[in-house]
Amino acid sequence: MKKFVNDPKNFVPDMLHGLAVANPDSLKYVPEYNLIYRADAPKADKVSIIQGSGSGHEPAHVMAVGPGMLDAACPGDVFSAPPFDYVYETIKLLASPKGVLLLVNNYTGDRMVFQMAEEAAQADGITVRTLFIDDDVAVQDSLYTIGRRGVAGNFFVMKAVGAAAEAGADLDELIRIGEKVNSVTRTMGIALTACTPPAKGSPLFELGDDEIEVGVGIHGEPGRRREKIASADALVEEMFTAVVNDLPFQAGDRVAIMANGLGGTPISELYLAYGLAHDLAVAKGLVVERSYVGEYCTSLDMAGASITLIKLDDEIAELLAAPAAIPIRVF
Amino acid sequence: MKKFVNDPKNFVPDMLHGLAVANPDSLKYVPEYNLIYRADAPKADKVSIIQGSGSGHEPAHVMAVGPGMLDAACPGDVFSAPPFDYVYETIKLLASPKGVLLLVNNYTGDRMVFQMAEEAAQADGITVRTLFIDDDVAVQDSLYTIGRRGVAGNFFVMKAVGAAAEAGADLDELIRIGEKVNSVTRTMGIALTACTPPAKGSPLFELGDDEIEVGVGIHGEPGRRREKIASADALVEEMFTAVVNDLPFQAGDRVAIMANGLGGTPISELYLAYGLAHDLAVAKGLVVERSYVGEYCTSLDMAGASITLIKLDDEIAELLAAPAAIPIRVF
Numbered sequence: 001m002k003k004f005v006n007d008p009k010n011f012v013p014d015m016l017h018g019l020a021v022a023n024p025d026s027l028k029y030v031p032e033y034n035l036i037y038r039a040d041a042p043k044a045d046k047v048s049i050i051q052g053s054g055s056g057h058e059p060a061h062v063m064a065v066g067p068g069m070l071d072a073a074c075p076g077d078v079f080s081a082p083p084f085d086y087v088y089e090t091i092k093l094l095a096s097p098k099g100v101l102l103l104v105n106n107y108t109g110d111r112m113v114f115q116m117a118e119e120a121a122q123a124d125g126i127t128v129r130t131l132f133i134d135d136d137v138a139v140q141d142s143l144y145t146i147g148r149r150g151v152a153g154n155f156f157v158m159k160a161v162g163a164a165a166e167a168g169a170d171l172d173e174l175i176r177i178g179e180k181v182n183s184v185t186r187t188m189g190i191a192l193t194a195c196t197p198p199a200k201g202s203p204l205f206e207l208g209d210d211e212i213e214v215g216v217g218i219h220g221e222p223g224r225r226r227e228k229i230a231s232a233d234a235l236v237e238e239m240f241t242a243v244v245n246d247l248p249f250q251a252g253d254r255v256a257i258m259a260n261g262l263g264g265t266p267i268s269e270l271y272l273a274y275g276l277a278h279d280l281a282v283a284k285g286l287v288v289e290r291s292y293v294g295e296y297c298t299s300l301d302m303a304g305a306s307i308t309l310i311k312l313d314d315e316i317a318e319l320l321a322a323p324a325a326i327p328i329r330v331f
Numbered sequence: 332m333k334k335f336v337n338d339p340k341n342f343v344p345d346m347l348h349g350l351a352v353a354n355p356d357s358l359k360y361v362p363e364y365n366l367i368y369r370a371d372a373p374k375a376d377k378v379s380i381i382q383g384s385g386s387g388h389e390p391a392h393v394m395a396v397g398p399g400m401l402d403a404a405c406p407g408d409v410f411s412a413p414p415f416d417y418v419y420e421t422i423k424l425l426a427s428p429k430g431v432l433l434l435v436n437n438y439t440g441d442r443m444v445f446q447m448a449e450e451a452a453q454a455d456g457i458t459v460r461t462l463f464i465d466d467d468v469a470v471q472d473s474l475y476t477i478g479r480r481g482v483a484g485n486f487f488v489m490k491a492v493g494a495a496a497e498a499g500a501d502l503d504e505l506i507r508i509g510e511k512v513n514s515v516t517r518t519m520g521i522a523l524t525a526c527t528p529p530a531k532g533s534p535l536f537e538l539g540d541d542e543i544e545v546g547v548g549i550h551g552e553p554g555r556r557r558e559k560i561a562s563a564d565a566l567v568e569e570m571f572t573a574v575v576n577d578l579p580f581q582a583g584d585r586v587a588i589m590a591n592g593l594g595g596t597p598i599s600e601l602y603l604a605y606g607l608a609h610d611l612a613v614a615k616g617l618v619v620e621r622s623y624v625g626e627y628c629t630s631l632d633m634a635g636a637s638i639t640l641i642k643l644d645d646e647i648a649e650l651l652a653a654p655a656a657i658p659i660r661v662f
Contacts, residue, residue, distance in 0.1 A: 001521040002543070002634060004563040006598040015599045018590075018606025022622035058599040192333040232335040232345070248345070259349075263597040266632050267659075268346045268389040269335040275349025291353035294659065298444070301597050301634070303333060328625065330599075 029038035037072035059289025068324030081109035087117035099127035138215025153185035163322035189306030191216035251285025263298035337343030339529035366405035399655030412440035418448035430458035436481025469546030484516035495652035564662035582616025594629035
């Protein structure tokens, strides 16, 4: 294993320590619960938005905490749902009179933990609701999921409800917006390599030197099929077609396109892939209004990418364009 | 080779096409010269800032074009200096009455091309000057360099002169600022894996399963030595100590720290590495005022990272904090 890691058991806390000391003014860190939250949260006049999940998907979700996005994230260990008390304590700490919204990508383990924590917090008198995200078109069920998985399209839900919450929307309104965004967002990914969890120390699955996994999950779980590596044209067309045909997106639709890296693929290749997806969208008659190129939801050091399309209307376009301020930046 | 690539000969143009269509309002693209430039450049009341280099270091430099940063970039092929006419035509297109500043990382091939283009443009009556960047402390000379190499610290020079140019500084002032920033910036990197140029199709150099290259260059060129992979503590301390002892940085110095990924290392590991560098800086008595964690100057898909320290004063701190708007974003 070739990684920047000390004791693999402490990989997540060591990462969160780095995140906390890099953002001393804007973030607070509670090591006991892997909890990263906005220094100014909770606010009495704003719904608090929390997302937990396993770690290994960074920047999702701990690096998406800040004004206009999440109020807090409480990740579990790598590829493991957070324990019940992480979520329950986070809800209690972030409780606002306007309520708490939990965003949960649709994985069985995460669903279970968040629903238990939601019920426990409600029993304490906290107003809290949960919104599930399931944008991955690759497979209907999976190793860890009943129904579709939540993957990189999750970013658009966070961004939209984050912007609306900042503008004062109440909990019902955020649920409406989040469900609407999720309903028009579709993603599919391809793995070029496996990923290596620090505590395992070796690749999570075997993939031949010339093999790829089409429709891979963000924990390396199987997708639609294995096949031989192909040209970027073929790979991007496979992802784009699966996504477009699923909603389906139709000529005249306003869209944003995301080319998301899975952790080990450089931004040069992501822009190349974005360009091909963009050209396919234009050829299909879609109106491309916004672009997203980079890493949004990763799978540790996996090489690969996913393509996400979201159908825009005026409301969604405005929420996506609203300002936000999170740790990820280049200047 | 497992990459998103069509014809490897077209890797750079295909990437630039993606960059251009992803940013239709803010960037213009001239395929003939691999030229990406600000849609509103040149401006009569602003010095134009241009950086060329080989490709393969993205986001440097084509993705750093925008208000407050570069006005244009004209990269060569992967790890190759741009041809003379790319640079010459870019200077002519970006010529401003206030002059043109060329930023060049110190590599022999780049120096030669930019100096020839500078002379040709001057003969045309264009006011143009060149500033060299050489922040890498790893080796004194290298495969491609007489003197030190320019690597990720280049970002701070771009950011500082970009902000100053936006505020109206003249060419002499930009040279003064750029030289000052370069003089207080130090970097060292470690490669965990080799990188694979698309046109080569196989790793550029051999590195054993348990080997690292300490002080690696951003083209995979040798650094100080090879050794066995070690803990993140040991790797970060090696880079940090080399950087701190070189200027040297001393207790009480105000600094910014950058943990830069070389292309294949996920942001989780970069934050972990940043945290260790931050702790070493605090233990040394440095005052850490700003943090930079992510990919700034890469080497294709190489796993690895570099640590950069820059010594701050009021002027540099203000320039680094000034607004900028470039293609890389996550929302």
